[in-house]
Amino acid sequence: MPLVEFKKICKSFKTGGKETVICDNYDLAVEKGELVAIMGKSGCGKTTILNMIAGIEPIDSGEYIFDGVPVKIRTASDGVKFRRNKIGIILQHFALINDYNVYENVELGLWESGLGEKEIRHRTHEMLESLGIADLRDKYPNKLSGGEKQRVAIGRALVCRPALLLADEPTGALDAETEAEIVALIKKLNKETNTTMIIVTHDKEVADNCSRIITLDKH
Numbered sequence: 288m289p290l291v292e293f294k295k296i297c298k299s300f301k302t303g304g305k306e307t308v309i310c311d312n313y314d315l316a317v318e319k320g321e322l323v324a325i326m327g328k329s330g331c332g333k334t335t336i337l338n339m340i341a342g343i344e345p346i347d348s349g350e351y352i353f354d355g356v357p358v359k360i361r362t363a364s365d366g367v368k369f370r371r372n373k374i375g376i377i378l379q380h381f382a383l384i385n386d387y388n389v390y391e392n393v394e395l396g397l398w399e400s401g402l403g404e405k406e407i408r409h410r411t412h413e414m415l416e417s418l419g420i421a422d423l424r425d426k427y428p429n430k431l432s433g434g435e436k437q438r439v440a441i442g443r444a445l446v447c448r449p450a451l452l453l454a455d456e457p458t459g460a461l462d463a464e465t466e467a468e469i470v471a472l473i474k475k476l477n478k479e480t481n482t483t484m485i486i487v488t489h490d491k492e493v494a495d496n497c498s499r500i501i502t503l504d505k506h
């Protein structure tokens with residue numbers, strides 16, 4: 288059974304009398320444990336599709352099934368509930384909290400987990416170790432390199448052990464060498480934790496490191 292399944296999904300934006308069709312009867316299935324890349328030209332709808340999977344962007348019609356259960360999201364709070372402890376998200380520009388140190392930024396991913404303090408400390412520490420940033424735990428984001436920031440963002444997304452990781456251009460702001468490190472890290476975490484991962488990327492090298500590439504056409 289796929290973790291993420293779209294059946295005949297339709298989505299378009301209407302602004303000022305102009306309609307932008309993102310998908311028309313679009314089918315998608317991502318199996319558990321897969322590391323999938325989504326590629327396609329700028330504006331073809333990659334971020335919109337990721338946001339529909341995350342329950343952030345409403346779907347016009349069709350069926351969205353997550354882990355065998357139909358997803359029905361009507362309000363923003365339905366979306367929050369749907370994502371909680373199930374979906375981790377990382378973005379191109381890290382979106383770290385500057386007033387929090389590395390430890391606190393990762394721990395943030397467990398605020399809604401319902402776990403006790405001791406388990407939260409344990410899991411956060413374990414995550415920092417597996418990302419190779421335990422020695423940076425007291426540093427603040429403005430003192431970190433791009434690659435280090437992205438490790439923290441990955442930690443925050445994965446510390447609650449979500450079934451699904453969504454990443455929108457996670458290496459877009461990094462140089463080639465740091466990008467290769469982050470891709471290797473994502474691959475390692477995919478193997479070790481069996482977390483299903485969907486990564487939007489412009490970069491063929493990043494995509495070639497994934498187990499499957501989905502290319503979206505421009506409508």
Ligand SMILES: Nc1ncnc2c1ncn2[C@@H]1O[C@H](COP(=O)(O)OP(=O)(O)OP(=O)(O)O)[C@@H](O)[C@H]1O
Nearest residue numbers: 300301302307327328329330331332333334335336
């Ligand atoms: N909220 C919105 N309202 C109206 N149009 C939108 C909205 N969000 C996105 N679009 C349009 O939908 C299309 C797809 O946008 P999207 O951000 O999904 O593309 P993308 O493939 O992620 O592009 P990029 O590679 O540049 O990030 C674009 O034409 C965009 O202008």
Ligand SMILES: [Mg+2]
Nearest residue numbers: 333334335455
């Ligand atoms: Mg985008």
